[in-house]
Amino acid sequence: MAEPRRPPRGGGAGGEGLGRSRGGFTSKIHLSADGRCRPLSLVLTxxxxxxxxxxKPxxxxxxxxxxxxxxxxxxxxxxxxxxAYSNGPCREYLRRRxxxxTIPEKTDSRAARLRKGSRGGRLPGFDEDRYKKRNIVERTINRVKQSRVVATRYDKRGYVYLGTTTAAALVIWLRT
Incomplete structure (x- = not known):
């Protein structure tokens, strides 16, 4: 019988998607969502x-x-x-694709742009009505974490936890 396929990152806490943050030794779920609060892609870090x-991932x-x-x-x-995504590489990636x-400009980058004067470039476009829909991602994360197993992370291995999170996302898709 073949052993389960493991991610190529190697062992250790980092390879299992665990790391220090304000909440302690935890994982972070990065996701994208559609307009109906359904997850489209998941990444665990x-x-x-x-x-x-x-x-980008x-x-x-x-x-x-x-x-x-x-x-x-x-x-x-x-x-x-x-x-958090208001930087040059993210904006360039979106333009290229x-x-x-709609990403608000950081206050420190705005001050730097204004300090440069005409060489600072143009103010990035910002649509307030479209930005109001950004809370869809926060609501999607809350829906995924309604599953107690995802919210508390009982799984030891990162790839198992990613599978558990994916199963919670599939339940959201099946219910809508």
Whole structure:
């Protein structure tokens, strides 16, 4: 009988998606969601990992099957994110893929842009009505964590916990 396939990251707490954060020794679930609070992609990281480092992996894992024949959709029509994703590489990635986005500008980057004057560039576009829908991701995380096993992380291995989280996401898809 073959052994279960393990992720290539190696052993240790980091390989299991565990790390120090304000809440203790925890994991972080990064996800994208559609307009009906259904998860589209999941990525698991140690608790101390910054959000913007997982921006590309989360967006690249999106696969929405089509009703008829054809390849699945890999690109959202638009995206709303919080200030953690307000940096040049994230905005450039979205521009390159042709994804409309609403991300508020950080106050320190705004001050730096204004300090540079005309060389500081243009103010990034911001649609307040679209940004109001950003709470969909927070509500999706709350729905995933309604499963007690996901909220408390009983699983020792990172890949098992990711499977548990994926099962909770599938339940959300089946209920809607």
């Amino acid at each position: 140690p608790g101390q990992r910054a959000d913007f480092t997982q921006f 989360v967006l690249e894992k999106i696969r929405v099957p089509r009703v008829g024949p054809g390849r699945p959709r890999k690109k959202p029509d638009s995206l709303a994110a919080d200030r 042709g994804i409309r986005h």
